[in-house]
Amino acid sequence: MERPYRGVWPVVPTIFTEDGELDLEGQKRAIDCMVDQGSDGLCILANYSEQFLLSDEERETLARLCLEHVAGRVPVIVAASHFSTRIVVGRCRRAAEIGASMVMLMPPYHGAALRATPEQTREQFARAGEAGLPIMVQDAPLSGVEMSVPFLALLARELDAVAYFKIETPQTAAKLRGLIAAGGEAIEGPFDGEEAIALLADLDAGATGTMPSALVPDLLKPIVEAHREGRRDEAAAAYARVLPLINFENRQGGLRACKAVMREGGVIRSDHVRSPLGPLAPEVRAGLLELVRPLDPVVLRWGR
Amino acid sequence: MERPYRGVWPVVPTIFTEDGELDLEGQKRAIDCMVDQGSDGLCILANYSEQFLLSDEERETLARLCLEHVAGRVPVIVAASHFSTRIVVGRCRRAAEIGASMVMLMPPYHGAALRATPEQTREQFARAGEAGLPIMVQDAPLSGVEMSVPFLALLARELDAVAYFKIETPQTAAKLRGLIAAGGEAIEGPFDGEEAIALLADLDAGATGTMPSALVPDLLKPIVEAHREGRRDEAAAAYARVLPLINFENRQGGLRACKAVMREGGVIRSDHVRSPLGPLAPEVRAGLLELVRPLDPVVLRWGR
Numbered sequence: 001m002e003r004p005y006r007g008v009w010p011v012v013p014t015i016f017t018e019d020g021e022l023d024l025e026g027q028k029r030a031i032d033c034m035v036d037q038g039s040d041g042l043c044i045l046a047n048y049s050e051q052f053l054l055s056d057e058e059r060e061t062l063a064r065l066c067l068e069h070v071a072g073r074v075p076v077i078v079a080a081s082h083f084s085t086r087i088v089v090g091r092c093r094r095a096a097e098i099g100a101s102m103v104m105l106m107p108p109y110h111g112a113a114l115r116a117t118p119e120q121t122r123e124q125f126a127r128a129g130e131a132g133l134p135i136m137v138q139d140a141p142l143s144g145v146e147m148s149v150p151f152l153a154l155l156a157r158e159l160d161a162v163a164y165f166k167i168e169t170p171q172t173a174a175k176l177r178g179l180i181a182a183g184g185e186a187i188e189g190p191f192d193g194e195e196a197i198a199l200l201a202d203l204d205a206g207a208t209g210t211m212p213s214a215l216v217p218d219l220l221k222p223i224v225e226a227h228r229e230g231r232r233d234e235a236a237a238a239y240a241r242v243l244p245l246i247n248f249e250n251r252q253g254g255l256r257a258c259k260a261v262m263r264e265g266g267v268i269r270s271d272h273v274r275s276p277l278g279p280l281a282p283e284v285r286a287g288l289l290e291l292v293r294p295l296d297p298v299v300l301r302w303g304r
Numbered sequence: 305m306e307r308p309y310r311g312v313w314p315v316v317p318t319i320f321t322e323d324g325e326l327d328l329e330g331q332k333r334a335i336d337c338m339v340d341q342g343s344d345g346l347c348i349l350a351n352y353s354e355q356f357l358l359s360d361e362e363r364e365t366l367a368r369l370c371l372e373h374v375a376g377r378v379p380v381i382v383a384a385s386h387f388s389t390r391i392v393v394g395r396c397r398r399a400a401e402i403g404a405s406m407v408m409l410m411p412p413y414h415g416a417a418l419r420a421t422p423e424q425t426r427e428q429f430a431r432a433g434e435a436g437l438p439i440m441v442q443d444a445p446l447s448g449v450e451m452s453v454p455f456l457a458l459l460a461r462e463l464d465a466v467a468y469f470k471i472e473t474p475q476t477a478a479k480l481r482g483l484i485a486a487g488g489e490a491i492e493g494p495f496d497g498e499e500a501i502a503l504l505a506d507l508d509a510g511a512t513g514t515m516p517s518a519l520v521p522d523l524l525k526p527i528v529e530a531h532r533e534g535r536r537d538e539a540a541a542a543y544a545r546v547l548p549l550i551n552f553e554n555r556q557g558g559l560r561a562c563k564a565v566m567r568e569g570g571v572i573r574s575d576h577v578r579s580p581l582g583p584l585a586p587e588v589r590a591g592l593l594e595l596v597r598p599l600d601p602v603v604l605r606w607g608r
Contacts, residue, residue, distance in 0.1 A: 020390055052414040053388040056360040084357040085579035086324055108580045109415055110356040112448025120580035127579075144416025275389035275431075276412045276424035 001075055003134075004188045005102070005164070006208040007040030007224055009077065010217045011048040013259050014062060016272040022058060026268040028069045030214065033267045033302045035073050037218040040209070042070065043077040043104060047142060048213050048255045051079060053274040060094070067098045075101035077136060077211075081143075083110040085124045092131035102164065103128065104136040109143040118151050122159070129161025136164035136191065139175070149175060153182035163188035166211050172198045173205035180206045195250045196220050200239040203227040215249055215258040216242060216297040245291040253288055256280045258299075261292055266303025305379055307438075308492045309406070309468070310512040311344030311528055313381065314521045315352040317563050318366060320576040326362060330572040332373045334518065337571045337606045339377050341522040344513070346374065347381040347408060351446055352517050352559045355383060357578040364398070371402045379405035381440060381515075385447075387414040389428045396435035406468065407432065408440040413447040422455050426463070433465025440468035440495065443479070453479060457486035467492035470515050476502045477509035484510045499554045500524050504543040507531040519553055519562040520546060520601040549595040557592055560584045562603075565596055570607025 001007075012034060015026035034042055044066045045051045045059055054062070063078055070076055078100040080091035085108070092103045108116035108124050116124065129135055137155060139147055146169075155162045165187065167175050176190050189209055192202035196212035203224065212220055219242045227235035249257040259271035260280055273279070280288070292300065305311075316338060319330035338346055348370045349355045349363055358366070367382055374380055382404040384395035389412070396407045412420035412428050420428070433439055441459060443451055450473075459466045460483075469491065471479050480494050493513055496506035500516035507528065516524055523546045531539035553561040563575035564584055577583070584592070596604065 052418060053390070055388075055391055055394075083580070084359075086357070087359055090359075111413055111446040112416055112419075113446045114356060115416075116580050120582075124580050142415040142417045276387070276420050276428055278424075 001040060004208065005041060005075065006189065008038070008217045008221045009041040009043055009191075009209060009211045010034055010039050010214045011046040011211060012042050012044045012066060013214055013255065013262070014049045014054065015259075015268050016270060016274060018270045018272050020272060020274050022061065023268070023270065024065055026270070027062070027065060029267050029303070030262060031066060031069050033262065033299060034214050034217060035070070036302060037298045038221050039074055039217045041075040041077060041101065042066075043079060043211055046079040046104065047140070048258075049079070050255060050274060050277070053277070063095065064098055067100060077102040077104050079104040079138070080128070081106040081138070083108045083114060085127055088124055089127050089131065092128045092133060096131045096133050100133060102134045102136055103131070104138050104166065106138045106140060106143040107145040107147060109145050112144065115143070115145045121145065121147070122155060125155060125162055126159055129159055133161065134163045134188070135159075135161045136166055136189070137162060138166045138168070138193070140166075140168040140193070149178040149182055152179055153186070156183040156186035164191060165189070166191040166193040167202070168193040173201040176202055176205040176207055195246050197246050197250045199223060200236055203235065213249065213255070213258045215261055216245065216292070216295065216299065218298045219295060242295065245295060248288060248291050252284050253280060257288055260285050260288055261299050264289060265300040267299060305344060308512065309345060309379065310493065312342070312521045312525045313345040313347055313495075313513060313515045314338055314343050314518045315350040315515060316346050316348045316370060317518055317559065317566070318353045318358065319563075319572050320574060320578065322574045322576050324576060324578050326365065327572070327574065328369055330574070331366070331369060333571050333607070334566060335370060335373055337566065337603060338518050338521060339374070340606060341602045342525050343378055343521045344525075345379040345381060345405065346370070347383060347515055350383040350408065351444070352562070353383070354559060354578060354581070357581070367399065368402055371404060381406040381408050383408040383442070384432070385410040385442070387412045387418060389431055392428055393431050393435065396432045396437060400435045400437050404437060406438045406440055407435070408442050408470065410442045410444060410447040411449040411451060413449050416448065419447070419449045425449065425451070426459060429459060429466055430463055433463055437465065438467045438492075439463075439465045440470055440493070441466060442470045442472070442497070444470075444472040444497070453482040453486055456483050457490070460487040460490035468495060469493070470495040470497040471506070472497040477505040480506055480509040480511055499550050501550050501554045503527060504540055507539065517553065517559070517562045519565055520549065520596070520599065520603065522602045523599060546599065549599060552592060552595050556588050557584060561592055564589050564592055565603050568593060569604040571603060
């Protein structure tokens with residue numbers, strides 16, 4: 001795919017064995033399933049990849065494995081956030097070396113109290129951009145850092161690398177509209193995020209892509225495509241069909257949902273998430289499967 | 305020192321070159337200075353060690369270097385917090401292997417949104433305790449996790465390893481009093497923290513130790529000792545003398561303060577802190593030195 005990147009770019013979950021070890025064979029199968037679902041690109045080492053539960057060494061192992069295994073079938077974004085600018089720069093350089101197409105960064109944060117100032121964020125992103133890859137700015141509540149529309153637009157205008165924005169804070173559509181108006185052509189890719197729970201409103205606001213989970217990218221892609229081609233009624237109907245599932249994922253299952261469905265579909269052997277996170281409650285798992293089965297997504301057939 | 309541990313256990317700053325590389329020679333000198341200041345123990349890889357700006361590999365390098373260089377002169381606490389229980393357990397095992405006397409843990413946290421439940425915290429601390437070292441629970445605002453007095457007392461009673469508590473949340477003295485009352489003999493070491501800014505109130509509340517920065521442990525030790533020996537007036541006077549400096553450190557300088565003073569005293573060559581943190585403003589540095597000079601602490605003479 002050539003720039004500007006658009007479409008459906010789901011987050012690759014990190015696959016573990018029941019004992020919590022990296023499951024590299026399962027990881028490859030998850031990637032293959034996601035490519036077969038028609039994903040336009042993939043994102044690795046993001047929050048829904050449990051990046052906060054990985055060692056530095058595991059990140060390196062996973063990044064290398066994923067890029068080698070994708071082998072150019074689709075472009076790959078590597079999430080590279082860390083409070084340390086030095087570590088971020090190292091991760092961005094490494095992503096460029098192994099063939100990533102983009103990096104994704106939240107502003108610097110650590111815990112509940114360490115939150116970057118706008119100047120610190122700008123400086124870190126400027127240094128990250130020197131690695132040569134475009135940057136997707138992830139505007140998500142996890143960082144605790146509030147980034148205003150004027151600040152995001154300034155980043156896009158002043159830093160060549162900063163071109164994509166995944167907006168996941170409350171009232172996404174208003175923020176996307178404001179960002180597109182303020183940033184103009186510097187906003188190469190305004191993206192929807194957060195499991196695509198606000199996808200229709202965000203497409204209406206001008207989003208050209210979405211970064212959902214790996215749950216049902218095959219069901220999201222027709223929404224994005226119909227909307228792009230002006231068939232908004234079709235997009236709205238398709239969104240309404242999938243929304244009960246996505247809402248349940250977003251509100252009840254979180255990052256465990258796509259793993260549970262991948263396991264159900266025989267894509268992976270274990271849907272283990274690492275401690276202190278714990279397994280889905282049986283009732284939540286049952287509710288999830290009840291919602292996903294009638295939609296008949298690729299993931300439920302892929303490994304059977 | 306035999307258990308129960310008590311007294312002054314400052315945090316070892318991580319020493320960098322001007323380029324932001326680890327300065328291992330400077331690190332050894334910082335440790336020697338801290339031992340020469342009469343520290344009863346040391347803590348490495350804590351927040352004032354810029355732990356959030358270190359790679360996994362650097363943590364390992366620093367832990368090994370510090371334990372080897374201290375070589376039993378004083379006991380060493382290794383801070384080992386991470387959101388991942390697996391990583392915490394690995395760090396605690398490693399700390400035991402290299403001869404640490406204790407580990408220090410905040411409850412699991414990541415960013416502004418991921419905060420452990422009491423059950424998740426208990427489980428992580430229980431697993432950490434299997435490494436065989438006593439645990440100091442760090443109750444600090446950085447984690448964003450609120451731990452109540454009944455919960456802290458429950459940890460102390462139910463988990464053999466959990467015996468020390470460093471209380472750094474607002475109203476420390478009331479929390480220490482409540483904890484000592486609720487936990488009884490299970491509270492082996494109630495500690496003051498946060499640069500010892502509340503030291504006198506915390507000693508009055510029953511704290512038996514403090515974990516300050518490395519700024520002036522030699523000036524804090526007489527306070528703790530006088531208080532322990534019943535000479536409270538002497539302790540209060542000594543605390544009042546040092547408080548303007550500690551207040552300035554806590555409110556204006558943060559973790560950069562002790563490095564600036566170590567550099568001034570010829571202990572280390574650079575007081576660099578890693579990006580996105582930046583250097584002290586010249587006015588803050590001047591204000592700090594103006595307050596520290598009349599107190600004539602060891603650190604200002606050590607390297608001259």
